[in-house]
Amino acid sequence: xxxxxxxxxxxxxxxxxxxxxxxxxxxxxxxxxxxxxxxxxxxxxxxxxxxxxxxxxxxxxxxxxxxxxxxxxxxxxxxxxxxxxxxxxxxxxxxxxxxxxxxxxxxxxxxxxxxxxxxxxxxxxxxxxxxxxxxxxxxxxxxxxxxxxxxxxxxxxxxxxxxxxxxxxxxxxxxxxxxxxxxxxxxxxxxxxxxxxxxxxxxxxxxxxxxxxxxxxxxxxxxxxxxxxxxxxxxxxxxxxxxxxxxxxxxxxxxxxxxxxxxxxxxxxxxxxxxxxxxxxxxxxxxxxxxxxxxxxxxxxxxxxxxxxxxxxxxxxxxxxxxxxxxxxxxxxxxxxxxxxxx
Amino acid sequence: xxxxxxxxxxxxxxxxxxxxxxxxxxxxxxxxxxxxxxxxxxxxxxxxxxxxxxxxxxxxxxxxxxxxxxxxxxxxxxxxxxxxxxxxxxxxxxxxxxxxxxxxxxxxxxxxxxxxxxxxxxxxxxxxxxxxxxxxxxxxxxxxxxxxxxxxxxxxxxxxxxxxxxxxxxxxxxxxxxxxxxxxxxxxxxxxxxxxxxxxxxxxxxxxxxxxxxxxxxxxxxxxxxxxxxxxxxxxxxxxxxxxxxxxxxxxxxxxxxxxxxxxxxxxxxxxxxxxxxxxxxxxxxxxxxxxxxxxxxxxxxxxxxxxxxxxxxxxxxxxxxxxxxxxxxxxxxxxxxxxxxxxxxxxxxxxxxxxxxxxxxxxxxxxxxxxxxxxxxxxxxxxxxxxxxxxxxxxxxxxxxxxxxxxxxxxxxxxxxxxxxxxxxxxxxxxxxxxxxxxxxxxxxxxxxxxx
Numbered sequence: 001x002x003x004x005x006x007x008x009x010x011x012x013x014x015x016x017x018x019x020x021x022x023x024x025x026x027x028x029x030x031x032x033x034x035x036x037x038x039x040x041x042x043x044x045x046x047x048x049x050x051x052x053x054x055x056x057x058x059x060x061x062x063x064x065x066x067x068x069x070x071x072x073x074x075x076x077x078x079x080x081x082x083x084x085x086x087x088x089x090x091x092x093x094x095x096x097x098x099x100x101x102x103x104x105x106x107x108x109x110x111x112x113x114x115x116x117x118x119x120x121x122x123x124x125x126x127x128x129x130x131x132x133x134x135x136x137x138x139x140x141x142x143x144x145x146x147x148x149x150x151x152x153x154x155x156x157x158x159x160x161x162x163x164x165x166x167x168x169x170x171x172x173x174x175x176x177x178x179x180x181x182x183x184x185x186x187x188x189x190x191x192x193x194x195x196x197x198x199x200x201x202x203x204x205x206x207x208x209x210x211x212x213x214x215x216x217x218x219x220x221x222x223x224x225x226x227x228x229x230x231x232x233x234x235x236x237x238x239x240x241x242x243x244x245x246x247x248x249x250x251x252x253x254x255x256x257x258x259x260x261x262x263x264x265x266x267x268x269x270x271x272x273x274x275x276x277x278x279x280x281x282x283x284x285x286x287x288x289x290x291x292x293x294x295x296x297x298x299x300x301x302x303x304x305x306x307x308x309x310x311x312x313x314x315x316x317x318x319x320x321x322x323x324x325x326x327x328x329x330x331x332x333x334x335x336x337x338x339x340x341x342x343x
Numbered sequence: 344x345x346x347x348x349x350x351x352x353x354x355x356x357x358x359x360x361x362x363x364x365x366x367x368x369x370x371x372x373x374x375x376x377x378x379x380x381x382x383x384x385x386x387x388x389x390x391x392x393x394x395x396x397x398x399x400x401x402x403x404x405x406x407x408x409x410x411x412x413x414x415x416x417x418x419x420x421x422x423x424x425x426x427x428x429x430x431x432x433x434x435x436x437x438x439x440x441x442x443x444x445x446x447x448x449x450x451x452x453x454x455x456x457x458x459x460x461x462x463x464x465x466x467x468x469x470x471x472x473x474x475x476x477x478x479x480x481x482x483x484x485x486x487x488x489x490x491x492x493x494x495x496x497x498x499x500x501x502x503x504x505x506x507x508x509x510x511x512x513x514x515x516x517x518x519x520x521x522x523x524x525x526x527x528x529x530x531x532x533x534x535x536x537x538x539x540x541x542x543x544x545x546x547x548x549x550x551x552x553x554x555x556x557x558x559x560x561x562x563x564x565x566x567x568x569x570x571x572x573x574x575x576x577x578x579x580x581x582x583x584x585x586x587x588x589x590x591x592x593x594x595x596x597x598x599x600x601x602x603x604x605x606x607x608x609x610x611x612x613x614x615x616x617x618x619x620x621x622x623x624x625x626x627x628x629x630x631x632x633x634x635x636x637x638x639x640x641x642x643x644x645x646x647x648x649x650x651x652x653x654x655x656x657x658x659x660x661x662x663x664x665x666x667x668x669x670x671x672x673x674x675x676x677x678x679x680x681x682x683x684x685x686x687x688x689x690x691x692x693x694x695x696x697x698x699x700x701x702x703x704x705x706x707x708x709x710x711x712x713x714x715x716x717x718x719x720x721x722x723x724x725x726x727x728x729x730x731x732x733x734x735x736x737x738x739x740x741x742x743x744x745x746x747x748x749x750x751x752x753x754x755x756x757x758x759x760x761x762x763x764x765x766x767x768x769x770x771x772x773x774x775x776x777x778x779x780x781x782x783x784x785x786x787x788x789x790x791x792x793x794x795x796x
Contacts, residue, residue, distance in 0.1 A: 006591040014585060058756065070753075071662070071761070072677045079755065155401035157611045159648040169621035184594065186619040189587070258619070259584055260611055260646060268584050303588030305577060315588065316580060 015296025115245025281336025495795020645760025
């Protein structure tokens with residue numbers, strides 16, 4: 001039972017990442033009708049914003065210490081982070097320790113700008129082109145972004161640890177009556193799940209309870225009529241692209257302590273996220289979230305040794321297997337809208 | 344009346360044989376003017392350095408490339424000569440190889456077997472490379488070794504740790520300086536027994552390809568021989584990223600030791616996530632839970648950061664060794680690039696010099712002459728103590744290092760990965776040697792050397 005609980009937690013955690021990316025993908029598809037294969041790259045840029053913040057906080061001044069030597073026997077360069085000079089060693093170290101959560105101040109504006117620039121600079125030229133063209137150009141863009149990241153940051157995964165206060169484990173089982181130590185779960189993964197839930201709730205609230213959101217929803221349902229009412233729906237959709245990019249970026253930023261960022265991290269999530277979108281139903285925001293969590297949990301259960309003993313390799317195919325079954329029985333996905341991608 | 348011997352069937356057979364002969368790529372045939380593939384005719388000779396320049400192991404590949412460039416500098420008489428000054432064989436004098444200046448061509452393996460083969464083939468066929476060196480994966484090494492055997496050039500393997508490279512997939516034209524999974528097990532065993540005792544339950548997470556399988560088999564054999572039990576061996580896909588689903592079952596499996604048969608980014612992720620799940624702080628059956636990473640590299644240690652503290656592993660070579668050869672190489676490399684060389688860099692550097700030395704001793708670039716010169720060659724001064732290139736399987740036998748992850752003694756961020764691995768023991772060569780017919784290496788044969796003629 002405790003093993004099952006751990007896999008449920010794992011599934012919710014994975015599902016949270018899938019749901020966040022799929023939510024952004026669906027926002028873009030639902031508003032602009034663009035199949036954005038560069039969405040994984042946005043996740044990656046968010047992750048590298050956390051790396052950048054870490055590096056900014058580690059900018060150091062160096063002094064030569066003649067009493068010590070480096071590996072070649074030369075006098076040793078001692079480096080002291082500027083932030084520790086400004087705030088003192090303890091406070092400076094604490095700020096450095098919290099570099100991942102602090103990255104949010106970098107991620108939101110950077111990602112919003114990246115999304116806005118991407119839509120205005122490239123994507124808008126492909127609105128009336130076939131989906132195949134959109135896929136090709138956005139996939140190409142993802143490769144270019146990946147190579148640029150590699151050129152700046154190298155190909156190796158880069159450690160971006162969670163703050164020390166959140167890097168231990170939580171005895172989750174005791175909350176549900178298990179004996180102490182039976183269900184230990186990494187604190188940061190719970191933080192990620194809660195964070196994802198908050199972001200998803202915020203996006204839904206924004207769309208549901210603001211005038212801006214109401215107009216966007218109206219535009220998603222009938223773009224032409226909204227335009228005829230004199231509303232500049234294109235401008236709002238561009239802002240939605242920026243919002244979707246920010247959501248993907250936040251998802252990437254908060255995932256860095258779980259998976260050390262590298263230049264290909266976006267691609268790892270992209271294909272799975274598209275499956276999530278299709279299973280949830282093209283253009284359906286609640287569908288994307290539901291499918292994200294559902295597939296995350298299924299994937300976790302399929303990774304259990306007991307399950308793999310019965311069906312070897314099931315963990316590698318479960319998501320695609322479920323996608324096939326759902327599309328055969330519900331061609332529009334779990335919550336797909338009629339008419340979306342059916343022309 | 345004469346009776347013709349030609350029949351329709353005979354004509355078809357003859358045509359088929361002739362067609363097949365013509366269809367064989369020129370890479371696998373020598374020109375009538377050459378005695379062997381890519382025989383150098385001018386005053387230069389070209390080496391092919393086939394390393395991952397993109398993909399997951401690109402950083403390691405670039406470090407290999409740095410070392411290979413350094414080796415060429417030393418062969419051509421530039422720089423301080425590095426290990427040429429300490430190498431026990433003294434036939435190389437910094438004037439190239441047999442009077443020919445050494446050039447290089449590089450290829451990108453992308454750590455994909457098919458890409459690596461295509462890249463090596465291009466270097467042999469288009470660039471006229473006489474030797475191929477480098478790589479950071481056993482799958483790639485085995486694929487390229489097979490190609491070099493067919494093409495008639497020498498393959499001096501880079502970082503490849505699978506038993507199969509010089510086991511069931513060994514080839515006469517292929518040579519491995521790097522150690523292997525068996526040797527890691529043989530070196531680690533006594534250290535683990537001393538540190539953790541003889542009663543342990545080990546849980547293996549194993550990368551699902553040739554290297555992972557042979558590494559796991561080797562470690563399991565050693566640990567079970569000293570009394571440990573194997574709770575479970577779970578194969579994980581390469582590049583899984585999030586290993587949480589594989590780590591969670593360990594928590595309540597009764598295992599008190601986790602052995603991560605992972606390399607590169609997979610090891611960085613699986614170790615980091617294992618630590619996040621609290622395994623290093625866990626107690627099982629009254630024992631502290633332990634994690635072991637049988638194969639370490641500096642770049643992995645850099646990626647894993649402080650998570651490697653207290654984790655044992657093994658290495659082929661490390662820049663902190665105190666011998667003259669190591670000091671010379673570290674000085675050359677460090678002054679040129681500003682940081683210490685990795686183990687991958689070392690093995691590629693040494694392989695390049697060993698090939699050049701073998702050619703010079705043989706007095707010929709003919710691959711079969713080079714094979715003869717390398718087989719059962721004993722040498723020293725290259726950083727691993729007295730070393731033998733065994734003739735029967737083309738595997739180098741030398742001391743192996745047992746390492747332990749530690750907190751950075753220098754506190755210098757640039758040295759993370761380099762000084763966060765500490766040498767626990769230099770396991771003597773005799774302890775890691777094995778007979779030619781050892782079952783873990785069975786099923787292969789070197790075959791005949793192929794000069795390409």
